[in-house]
Amino acid sequence: MICTGCGQQNQDGERFCQKCGKKLQSSRRMAASDDNSSAPLPRFTHHGLPEDRWLTFRRLVEAWGYLGVLAVVAAVCFFQKTWWPLYPAVVVLGLLLWFRRI
Template sequence: MICTSCGLENSDDQRFCNRCGRKLQSSFTIPDMDGEEEGPAVTRLRLEMLGLSRLAIGKFLEAWAYALALLAVTLWCGRNELYWPLYVIVPVLGLMLWRRRF
């Protein structure tokens, strides 16, 4: 078994890592990529190993979309010297982001 914390390879009968002492997870294995073609399953497996999922990537992209929208509105307001829309958009955007947390 391979420790998920430090990466040390331990024997299969051990319950704790020899190096860091963390509990070993029996289902964690590093897949053999020799001769295996790239595809959706391999990409998904690599993302799961990195701790990323579709939901996490989707939330990341959504956060960037909100940030870019706010930046665009701010630049437009600054260019036109019209600042009152920011008093409406910033709290609404903040409430939308706060609501997405739950």
């Protein structure tokens, strides 16, 4: 394995470069290209989970549902001419979105 920092050749089992101490980068993509295999690698999302279109669709529907709840609260506040319930609703929905990682 070659260090990306200094170019030193290291043994394959090493985690850090013997010359500069930088963490060695290991990649399945590099290993696949070395083997000349044409098998595609699995795609991963930014959360590290396998890409799942159904999960993406569910999160999208859930986010639109929260937006609908916020619109209903805003409409009620508009017709009642009192705006204070809108502030805690925005905070609660924001925290819910953050904890649900949407």
